[in-house]
Amino acid sequence: KNEVEQSPQNLTAQEGEFITINCSYSVGISALHWLQQHPGGGIVSLFMLSSGKKKHGRLIATINIQEKHSSLHITASHPRDSAVYICAVRGGNEKLTFGTGTRLTIIP
Amino acid sequence: EPEVTQTPSHQVTQMGQEVILRCVPISNHLYFYWYRQILGQKVEFLVSFYNNEISEKSEIFDDQFSVERPDGSNFTLKIRSTKLEDSAMYFCASKAVLETQYFGPGTRLLVL
Numbered sequence: 436k437n438e439v440e441q442s443p444q445n446l447t448a449q450e451g452e453f454i455t456i457n458c459s460y461s462v463g464i465s466a467l468h469w470l471q472q473h474p475g476g477g478i479v480s481l482f483m484l485s486s487g488k489k490k491h492g493r494l495i496a497t498i499n500i501q502e503k504h505s506s507l508h509i510t511a512s513h514p515r516d517s518a519v520y521i522c523a524v525r526g527g528n529e530k531l532t533f534g535t536g537t538r539l540t541i542i543p
Numbered sequence: 544e545p546e547v548t549q550t551p552s553h554q555v556t557q558m559g560q561e562v563i564l565r566c567v568p569i570s571n572h573l574y575f576y577w578y579r580q581i582l583g584q585k586v587e588f589l590v591s592f593y594n595n596e597i598s599e600k601s602e603i604f605d606d607q608f609s610v611e612r613p614d615g616s617n618f619t620l621k622i623r624s625t626k627l628e629d630s631a632m633y634f635c636a637s638k639a640v641l642e643t644q645y646f647g648p649g650t651r652l653l654v655l
Contacts, residue, residue, distance in 0.1 A: 468643065476632050476649050478586070483643035521586065529574065529591035529599045531644075536585065 437462040441522050441534040449542055454509040456537045458522030461503065465525050469496050469507050472519040472536065481507070481520075514541045545569045547647035549635050555653045556625055564620045564650045568637030575618045576636040576644065577610065579603070586634070592618065625654045 438461040448454055458467070469481040482489050482496040484505070489496050493512075498505040509516055522534040548567045556562050568575050577589040591599040592610055609621045618637075622629055632651050636644040 470646075476580075476651070478634060478646040478649075480643045480645060523586070529576070529593070530588045530601065531576075531578075532588070533586040 437464070437524055437526060437532045439522055439524055439532050439534040441520075441537050443537060444535065445538045445540075447540045447542065448512055450513060452512050452541075454512050454516070454539065454541075456507045456520050456522075456539070458505045458507070458534055459503055460522075460524045460532075462526065463500075463503075465527060467498055467505050468523040468525070468531065469505070470521040470523060472521055474518070478521070509539075512541045514543050517541050545645075547635055547637055547645050549633075549647035549650050551650060552648065553651045553653075555655065558627055558654055559624050562622050562625055562652065564622075564633050564635075564652070566618045566620075566635030566637075566647055567616055568618055568635065569639075569645055570616070572637035572639050572645075574598075574638045574640075574644075575610075575612070576638075577620045578634045578636065578646075579631040580634065580649075581628075581631045589620070589633075622652075625652075627654050630654045 440459045442457045466485045468483050471479045484498050493510045495508040517540050519536040519538050521536045523531040550565045575592040580586045588601050590604045607623045611619050630653050632649045634649045635647040638644045
């Protein structure tokens with residue numbers, strides 16, 4: 436059974452700051468997802484990665500398979516980035532195991 | 544941009560009643576999923592569905608739950624006899640081969 440741990444649980448930062456959210460998992464995976472959940476509850480998929488690094492706009496996701504660790508970075512953070520960021524991993528089957536999420540608040 | 548839709552957005556039901564949650568996945572997607580999120584807790588996998596059959600299910604997905612793709616477009620989750628602890632947000636998701644999952648907006652179910 437894969438355990439997914441995220442840190443920090445809560446993060447408050449000033450607008451413009453560089454943000455890092457971390458995710459560790461316990462068992463080998465085939466893919467890792469970073470998701471964004473807005474206050475209304477909707478979930479948006481940000482990245483799916485199995486190695487290396489991906490970038491989309493101000494968001495960057497990295498994964499280190501050997502260390503079983505992934506990071507999500509936000510550059511030039513903005514209040515609209517305020518949301519819960521969730522890491523989820525997929526093993527050899529279709530099941531996703533989710534972390535508890537990191538609540539990010541960006542203050543103007 | 545194509546999106547996954549879910550109906551209803553909110554449902555209130557009495558304990559013991561049957562509920563059907565509906566999802567319309569993105570049209571060319573082949574893999575379908577249901578997840579739930581109890582208020583204040585993490586998202587949990589319920590079931591995955593491919594090629595008209597369940598490919599994976601969690602321990603939560605017991606005999607009270609069933610899924611169906613009745614007409615090639617809708618994907619439904621039925622809870623036969625709801626319990627108080629079934630109160631949660633239920634998310635549907637779909638994906639194409641080798642792509643990320645696209646989530647619907649969710650159905651908030653409240654069992655009284």
